[in-house]
Amino acid sequence: MNPLPDKAFPPPPGFLAERDLAGAELERDPAGALLRIYTWMHLARITDNRILELFRQGLVKGTVTGGQGNEGLIIPLALLADKANDVVSFTHRGLGGHLIWSSHLCEHLHQYFANAASPTRALEGNIHHGDPRHRSFPMISHLGAMCGTILGGADAQRRRGRPAVGFTFFGDGATSTGDIHESLNLASLLSLPIVFVIENNGYAYSTPVAEQFAAGTELWRRAAGYGIEGMAVDGTDVPACARTLAGAIARVRATSRPVLIEAHVLRLRGHAAYDTCSYLPPGAQEALEARDPLPRMRAQLAGQVGAGTLEAREAELAAFLESCVKIALACPRPDPSGMEADLFAPPPPPRPWIPDLGSGPEPASVAPGAKPEGGPAAAPAPEMLTHAQALNRGLRKILAERPEALILGQDIAAYGGAFKVTEGLFEAFGRPRVLNTPLAESSCTGYAIGLALGGFRPIEEFQFADFATEAVTQIALNAATMHFRSGAACPLVLRLPCGGGLTFGSFHSQELESLFLAMPGLKALYPSTPQDAFNAMLAAYEDDNPVILFEHKGLYRRSRHPVAWDPAYREVWRPRRVRPGDFATFVTYGEMVHLAADVCAYFEAEYETGFDLFDLRCLSPLQLGEIEDSLARTGRLVVLHEGRLTHGFGAELVARLAASHFRALKCAPLRIGSLDLPVPFAPELEAAFRPTRGKVIERLAAWMG
Numbered sequence: 001m002n003p004l005p006d007k008a009f010p011p012p013p014g015f016l017a018e019r020d021l022a023g024a025e026l027e028r029d030p031a032g033a034l035l036r037i038y039t040w041m042h043l044a045r046i047t048d049n050r051i052l053e054l055f056r057q058g059l060v061k062g063t064v065t066g067g068q069g070n071e072g073l074i075i076p077l078a079l080l081a082d083k084a085n086d087v088v089s090f091t092h093r094g095l096g097g098h099l100i101w102s103s104h105l106c107e108h109l110h111q112y113f114a115n116a117a118s119p120t121r122a123l124e125g126n127i128h129h130g131d132p133r134h135r136s137f138p139m140i141s142h143l144g145a146m147c148g149t150i151l152g153g154a155d156a157q158r159r160r161g162r163p164a165v166g167f168t169f170f171g172d173g174a175t176s177t178g179d180i181h182e183s184l185n186l187a188s189l190l191s192l193p194i195v196f197v198i199e200n201n202g203y204a205y206s207t208p209v210a211e212q213f214a215a216g217t218e219l220w221r222r223a224a225g226y227g228i229e230g231m232a233v234d235g236t237d238v239p240a241c242a243r244t245l246a247g248a249i250a251r252v253r254a255t256s257r258p259v260l261i262e263a264h265v266l267r268l269r270g271h272a273a274y275d276t277c278s279y280l281p282p283g284a285q286e287a288l289e290a291r292d293p294l295p296r297m298r299a300q301l302a303g304q305v306g307a308g309t310l311e312a313r314e315a316e317l318a319a320f321l322e323s324c325v326k327i328a329l330a331c332p333r334p335d336p337s338g339m340e341a342d343l344f345a346p347p348p349p350p351r352p353w354i355p356d357l358g359s360g361p362e363p364a365s366v367a368p369g370a371k372p373e374g375g376p377a378a379a380p381a382p383e384m385l386t387h388a389q390a391l392n393r394g395l396r397k398i399l400a401e402r403p404e405a406l407i408l409g410q411d412i413a414a415y416g417g418a419f420k421v422t423e424g425l426f427e428a429f430g431r432p433r434v435l436n437t438p439l440a441e442s443s444c445t446g447y448a449i450g451l452a453l454g455g456f457r458p459i460e461e462f463q464f465a466d467f468a469t470e471a472v473t474q475i476a477l478n479a480a481t482m483h484f485r486s487g488a489a490c491p492l493v494l495r496l497p498c499g500g501g502l503t504f505g506s507f508h509s510q511e512l513e514s515l516f517l518a519m520p521g522l523k524a525l526y527p528s529t530p531q532d533a534f535n536a537m538l539a540a541y542e543d544d545n546p547v548i549l550f551e552h553k554g555l556y557r558r559s560r561h562p563v564a565w566d567p568a569y570r571e572v573w574r575p576r577r578v579r580p581g582d583f584a585t586f587v588t589y590g591e592m593v594h595l596a597a598d599v600c601a602y603f604e605a606e607y608e609t610g611f612d613l614f615d616l617r618c619l620s621p622l623q624l625g626e627i628e629d630s631l632a633r634t635g636r637l638v639v640l641h642e643g644r645l646t647h648g649f650g651a652e653l654v655a656r657l658a659a660s661h662f663r664a665l666k667c668a669p670l671r672i673g674s675l676d677l678p679v680p681f682a683p684e685l686e687a688a689f690r691p692t693r694g695k696v697i698e699r700l701a702a703w704m705g
């Protein structure tokens, strides 16, 4: 995380080397423990106050949400955590936690100043940083969304036999989000060692808790509904809070059962720096300040360790903070060049695949990172497989050869998945590598993200692509932006059974590439043949980024084709020329490849007109070189896809190709897609909605004039 040499930073006061607290110390040496807690609380408070001041001077930008009043919770918790094993994601009230967890104060200030040395390379603002290498996952703004990621991160540690605990925080306001419910249920179901912490400060921005909940405000009581332990703590009674936290953390570590802790904390400086707090009733601010635990702790400690000790520490901390601010202020502004290279994690080294289709049903029992057993075998003859079988063989091969692989999704275990793509895998590899999930796409995707950050490589099946909309935040904002925001790789395969033509109706037939690929950071493959399906599964798996694998349901069982081990499987990231021709360049993908091939054969036979037909295969990142060469030669462009026309993927293809080859174009490009409607149900209506052979021939004939 540290982009500058340590020697450039002022050495912290010696007492800040104490970043840990054992629960027993609270009993054995209460004054010593309290002094350590107070010291960090004081540093967090003066740092938050200084950042607020710098914001008011215009030197810090963005949303400054202070943790003043939250320290009585966050400091003891961060001190009690096992920083070498545990997993955490602090919220916008958790600066004190960041200070303890890892890194130098200067680095945290660099983050606020968004300067050239910022740990997020100034690509993310204020407290949205983390330290993924030390299992501190950077928050996204969407409150509640980080819970699933913590579940996955903690599980990754446990799967390696490490006695880790995951800490996830959310405010009273965030408890209303679906992610909180999904994550509590998932953690209880999977028996994950998670400390769920509600930072209840009485308000969600300006809305008091009384306006947020009808069923009482003892939020911890929800724990009973998930079959887990729940409790409330008073974050202003710091010694008592620390003792309760220590006990709860020890129980979670020992039992791997989650707990839900509602911490009553304060929000002393309003929601954010710009908040005028005009909604507070008269006297409320004064009442809050009267409950501030810091002065009380100070008075108590002064009696135990002497006021002089406290004054000396406070003076040292103030001087340390000022010297760090000075360094951070002097750091140069960030350089925008090269920013685009941060979007995707670089290509990983090739995986040592055994050169066969991978029939091996033997479960791998080695730890992640270990090399697969067995050496190269003689290349067997191709097998005749359907699209679904080819995908199944890809999954089976991955699970057999890559111990860090696991698959999850609804009904994918004993049932084999709604489309039977995972058939037999549960029997061969068992739980937890083949994991049935509840109907909780958002938290389960968050969980997969956490596993990916923890060194595993999850493959998640969505029952139908349509239900991936439940996880748009996780896919398009959390996973897709992870590398850009934090530099951490997020290797994840998201399998989306998509497409229509099967009378499945509006919510089981959609093409969602435009929706997802409008957001940066996602790769996407859309194979149209069993061989490409097998190749795409391996290529997607070994990539270090989230990759969407679009699987057209209409192709799953359409026909069998020869599938063999293909050493050039990575070619699937580039378009494939399906048939050559001189009249026009024809670009399509997915099921439409077969329709287009049929249409091209018709024009060849009837009119002796040849189309240079390309199967795009990879929708992101686009590789258009061969298609551009073709267009330069033919001067005519046709783009066909099953998705809707308006804002459809073809718009991007036509815009790019027409812009780069405008002078070569002999006529306006032709774009063919579905109608701009929800997918209608009845077969006659769906046929009228989608491109069909007859309609495509008609459109082409009219275009050719």
Ligand SMILES: Cc1ncc(C[n+]2csc(CCOP(=O)(O)OP(=O)(O)O)c2C)c(N)n1
Residues within 6 Å of the ligand: 093, 141, 142, 143, 144, 170, 171, 172, 173, 174, 175, 177, 199, 201, 203, 204, 205, 267, 271
């Ligand atoms: C899902 C979501 N909706 C809306 C927002 C905008 N927002 C940011 S902070 C906030 C209030 C959050 O209240 P709470 O969860 O109690 O946390 P607190 O700020 O009080 O610590 C809101 C509405 C958001 N960040 N995430």
Ligand SMILES: [Mg+2]
Residues within 6 Å of the ligand: 171, 172, 173, 199, 200, 201, 202, 203, 204, 205
């Ligand atoms: Mg709140």
